[in-house]
Amino acid sequence: MDSSLRHDWNLAEVREIHDQPFNDLIFRAQQLHRRYHRGNAVQLCSLLSIKTGACSEDCGYCSQSAHYASGTAREALMDVDAVVASARAAQEAGASRFCMGAAWRGVKDGEEFDNVCEMIRGITELGMETCVTLGMLDRGQAERLKQAGLKAYNHNIDTSRDYYPEVVSTHSFDERIETLRHIREAGITICSGGIIGMWESVGDRCKMLIELANLPKHPESVPVNALVPIKGTPMADLPAVRPFELARVIACARIMMPASMVRLSAGRRSLSDEAQALCFLAGANSIFYGERLLTTGNAEVDRDRELMAELGIEPLVPVAGHPTPAERDSDSKGVCASEAATAGSNGEGLGNKPGQSSPANAGTNGLTAAEA
Numbered sequence: 434m435d436s437s438l439r440h441d442w443n444l445a446e447v448r449e450i451h452d453q454p455f456n457d458l459i460f461r462a463q464q465l466h467r468r469y470h471r472g473n474a475v476q477l478c479s480l481l482s483i484k485t486g487a488c489s490e491d492c493g494y495c496s497q498s499a500h501y502a503s504g505t506a507r508e509a510l511m512d513v514d515a516v517v518a519s520a521r522a523a524q525e526a527g528a529s530r531f532c533m534g535a536a537w538r539g540v541k542d543g544e545e546f547d548n549v550c551e552m553i554r555g556i557t558e559l560g561m562e563t564c565v566t567l568g569m570l571d572r573g574q575a576e577r578l579k580q581a582g583l584k585a586y587n588h589n590i591d592t593s594r595d596y597y598p599e600v601v602s603t604h605s606f607d608e609r610i611e612t613l614r615h616i617r618e619a620g621i622t623i624c625s626g627g628i629i630g631m632w633e634s635v636g637d638r639c640k641m642l643i644e645l646a647n648l649p650k651h652p653e654s655v656p657v658n659a660l661v662p663i664k665g666t667p668m669a670d671l672p673a674v675r676p677f678e679l680a681r682v683i684a685c686a687r688i689m690m691p692a693s694m695v696r697l698s699a700g701r702r703s704l705s706d707e708a709q710a711l712c713f714l715a716g717a718n719s720i721f722y723g724e725r726l727l728t729t730g731n732a733e734v735d736r737d738r739e740l741m742a743e744l745g746i747e748p749l750v751p752v753a754g755h756p757t758p759a760e761r762d763s764d765s766k767g768v769c770a771s772e773a774a775t776a777g778s779n780g781e782g783l784g785n786k787p788g789q790s791s792p793a794n795a796g797t798n799g800l801t802a803a804e805a
């Protein structure tokens with residue numbers, strides 16, 4: 434483990450980092466970002482909801498809670514074969530990691546959990562990595578997921594410990610932390626972050642980051658979400674998060690957990706191209722493309738690709754059929770795309786398989802694109 438990674442952050446210093454002049458904050462975040470990561474590469478994640486709606490929990494921001502009339506239709510757990518088929522289609526489209534979400538309070542032993550393990554096994558056999566978010570789980574369940582081949586588990590802490598009861602009443606902050614411990618002890622990598630724009634204070638945002646950064650090991654992935662107000666939920670009428678607020682939280686996450694992937698997650702669709710570029714500059718290096726990544730002619734995905742091309746950002750794991758800026762340049766010089774990707778400035782070949790480090794990223798943070 435990198436001995437420069439800290440786990441003893443306190444509120445006063447984090448508040449000072451957060452509140453410093455904006456340009457100084459972004460400059461510091463970008464310095465650390467480049468020490469640990471490639472400067473112009475973003476991880477592209479796809480997500481499939483395998484069980485939707487009718488969740489017993491009352492998370493105030495969530496469209497899937499049964500407590501609110503958000504209009505989200507209930508859908509039962511998907512069939513194993515259908516999920517594996519979706520993963521296969523994703524793989525054929527160039528994806529190397531497949532994320533699945535189920536709207537549950539937590540994992541219950543039984544047929545549905547058996548089926549989720551079967552999905553993980555089936556997708557792992559394809560040679561893909563898996564990530565799931567299933568709610569709370571115990572140590573034995575975490576071990577079963579690990580045995581099935583699970584790589585990563587998403588479990589957000591959402592906000593500060595102090596503010597958490599204002600957001601959720603049906604489970605506690607400590608239960609979230611306990612699940613994170615079970616995940617870590619089972620040897621599964623952790624994806625955990627939070628949401629801003631829920632009427633929390635700046636201090637709450639700093640405390641949320643402190644909770645994550647002061648874990649015994651930093652989460653390998655830290656999603657930073659901006660609230661997407663959902664009609665029917667208690668947070669339906671909250672004002673939109675300003676991009677500068679989002680960029681400040683992303684920059685703090687980058688500074689406090691420099692080796693982690695910081696994901697610009699929910700709320701990204703409502704940001705302008707310039708605001709998204711600012712978030713990348715602040716240290717975000719992961720985004721969700723969503724399951725519709727795999728369909729052609731998706732306007733949102735096409736917009737993402739155009740933005741990445743404009744910014745000269747490459748996918749950490751290349752997307753099949755969509756040349757990176759380096760490939761496009763090399764093509765125009767008459768060099769074949771695969772040669773260009775291998776010999777190009779980033780040194781990371783298209784042929785890298787999940788789990789393989791290229792010379793460029795080995796020895797930086799110890800994470801390959803696929804692991805992160």
Ligand code: SF4
Nearest residue numbers: 488490492495498536
């Ligand atoms: S536990 Fe998850 S799915 Fe259920 S209401 Fe909370 S955020 Fe939504």
